[in-house]
Amino acid sequence: MEQLPKDETIALRNKYIGKPCQLFFGQDPIKIVRAKGQYMYDEKDEAYLDCINNVAHVGHCHSKVVEAGYEQMKLLSTNNRFLHDNIVICAKRLVETMPEKLNTCFFVNSGSEANDLAIRLSQIHTGNKDIITLEGAYHGHLTSMIDISHYKFSLPGGIGQKDHVHVASSPCTYRGKYNTLNHKLEDICDLYTEEVREICENIVNKKGTGVCAYISESMLCCGGQIIPPPNYFKKVYAHVRAHGGLCIADEVQVGFGRVGTHWWAFQLQDVVPDIVTIGKPMGNGHPVAAVITTADIAESFRKTGVSYFNTYGGNPVSCAIANAVLDVIKEEDLMGNAIEVGNYLFQECLKLKNRHSSIGDVRGVGLFLGLDIVKNREKRTADPEAASFIVAQMKEKRILLSVDGSKNNVIKMKPPMVFSKANVDEVVSMLDRILEQLEQTSPLSRDTDKIPNGVERKV
Numbered sequence: 001m002e003q004l005p006k007d008e009t010i011a012l013r014n015k016y017i018g019k020p021c022q023l024f025f026g027q028d029p030i031k032i033v034r035a036k037g038q039y040m041y042d043e044k045d046e047a048y049l050d051c052i053n054n055v056a057h058v059g060h061c062h063s064k065v066v067e068a069g070y071e072q073m074k075l076l077s078t079n080n081r082f083l084h085d086n087i088v089i090c091a092k093r094l095v096e097t098m099p100e101k102l103n104t105c106f107f108v109n110s111g112s113e114a115n116d117l118a119i120r121l122s123q124i125h126t127g128n129k130d131i132i133t134l135e136g137a138y139h140g141h142l143t144s145m146i147d148i149s150h151y152k153f154s155l156p157g158g159i160g161q162k163d164h165v166h167v168a169s170s171p172c173t174y175r176g177k178y179n180t181l182n183h184k185l186e187d188i189c190d191l192y193t194e195e196v197r198e199i200c201e202n203i204v205n206k207k208g209t210g211v212c213a214y215i216s217e218s219m220l221c222c223g224g225q226i227i228p229p230p231n232y233f234k235k236v237y238a239h240v241r242a243h244g245g246l247c248i249a250d251e252v253q254v255g256f257g258r259v260g261t262h263w264w265a266f267q268l269q270d271v272v273p274d275i276v277t278i279g280k281p282m283g284n285g286h287p288v289a290a291v292i293t294t295a296d297i298a299e300s301f302r303k304t305g306v307s308y309f310n311t312y313g314g315n316p317v318s319c320a321i322a323n324a325v326l327d328v329i330k331e332e333d334l335m336g337n338a339i340e341v342g343n344y345l346f347q348e349c350l351k352l353k354n355r356h357s358s359i360g361d362v363r364g365v366g367l368f369l370g371l372d373i374v375k376n377r378e379k380r381t382a383d384p385e386a387a388s389f390i391v392a393q394m395k396e397k398r399i400l401l402s403v404d405g406s407k408n409n410v411i412k413m414k415p416p417m418v419f420s421k422a423n424v425d426e427v428v429s430m431l432d433r434i435l436e437q438l439e440q441t442s443p444l445s446r447d448t449d450k451i452p453n454g455v456e457r458k459v
């Protein structure tokens with residue numbers, strides 16, 4: 001399967017691929033040549049346990065998904081200006097997983113495209129321009145998406161904040177602006193939602209218009225595996241709507257049953273967004289994504305007289321694959337697995353936290369979990385070097401994790417949904433050993449420069 005020796009692949013990559021395209025473990029990158037289920041294999045056929053690839057939702061290279069794509073590709077792949085059953089069946093099935101008013105689909109090719117269309121729909125429907133986004137949010141790589149991705153535009157070399165973009169604090173009760181160190185848990189939700197209300201009011205007062213949209217992941221991934229406090233979205237949505245805006249739920253990372261109890265993470269808070277964007281897991285590795293919205297919002301778009309065409313969006317192959325993914329989630333009860341294995345993972349990580357003071361917080365729902373790594377548990381001082389160290393050491397043990405969050409200190413887990421309890425045991429016992437090793441070394445000797453396989457941000 002390997003066409004070139006690894007050093008040649010590296011040399012060609014250095015020569016021909018744009019340098020801003022970062023590799024995982026840049027100083028000692030991994031060459032993956034095949035994958036199955038929750039395992040990836042390098043050129044020496046060494047298996048790596050994949051704890052982070054939520055794209056390979058039903059397991060890498062699931063035979064049913066692969067066959068669905070192959071069979072359809074043999075028959076037909078063309079644009080959606082022709083009638084085809086795959087797209088309408090896929091749309092019907094997606095709508096059936098959503099609250100009733102979300103009944104209209106647009107098919108696109110990536111999460112970025114989905115969010116871009118969501119913003120366009122919001123602009124058309126409301127006639128407004130101002131977008132409220134969250135601190136640490138990432139919504140895609142298109143120019144329009146970098147504009148609203150605080151994670152990117154706020155970097156030292158980033159483009160900075162545009163006039164139409166407003167950033168609300170990340171609703172993190174552990175490390176956010178309002179947290180359980182400086183406020184009572186029951187007050188935190190109101191403090192965060194009040195901030196959104198103030199932003200809405202400012203938009204109306206200063207610009208004389210309404211809000212266009214509020215966009216947020218239903219649980220924040222790049223932001224550091226954050227689960228907003230109960231009622232957060234209910235209150236935020238009410239403020240946004242009272243000021244003329246639409247509410248967009250970005251489910252690109254966290255959707256398709258990852259939380260276990262529901263198809264979509266926004267359902268954990270019993271809210272109904274105006275627009276939902278979905279992607280990554282939808283194609284299990286094949287590029288397909290979608291926007292699901294209300295008939296009214298779609299009608300506003302129709303009334304402009306400008307039609308929507310997307311060459312590959314909703315093509316029969318992508319939709320055959322998406323339909324197969326939906327089948328497998330049901331047939332293999334992967335949402336049930338997310339509950340069972342996710343709960344087990346959470347409990348085992350809590351035990352790990354009891355044994356290791358470097359874990360400040362464990363947060364998670366279903367197969368979505370974050371470990372907040374700290375230097376000092378009382379003060380919650382983030383320890384990005386230690387988080388990097390742990391991930392680099394885990395990689396040496398053939399277990400793939402990643403780090404993210406505003407302080408780069410949150411270890412993320414969002415594995416394929418076929419993850420098992422035996423996998424949890426493997427990960428947790430290895431983390432146990434590495435944390436022990438970490439806690440025996442002085443923080444000084446863990447300086448990032450001294451970590452052989454330093455870990456970089458993912459997106």
Ligand code: PMP
Pocket residue numbers: 109110111112113115138139140141217221222250252253279280459
């Ligand atoms: N939304 C979120 C929350 C994401 O994490 C990402 C990608 N990491 C995107 C949108 C963009 O998706 P894509 O890379 O498929 O364009």
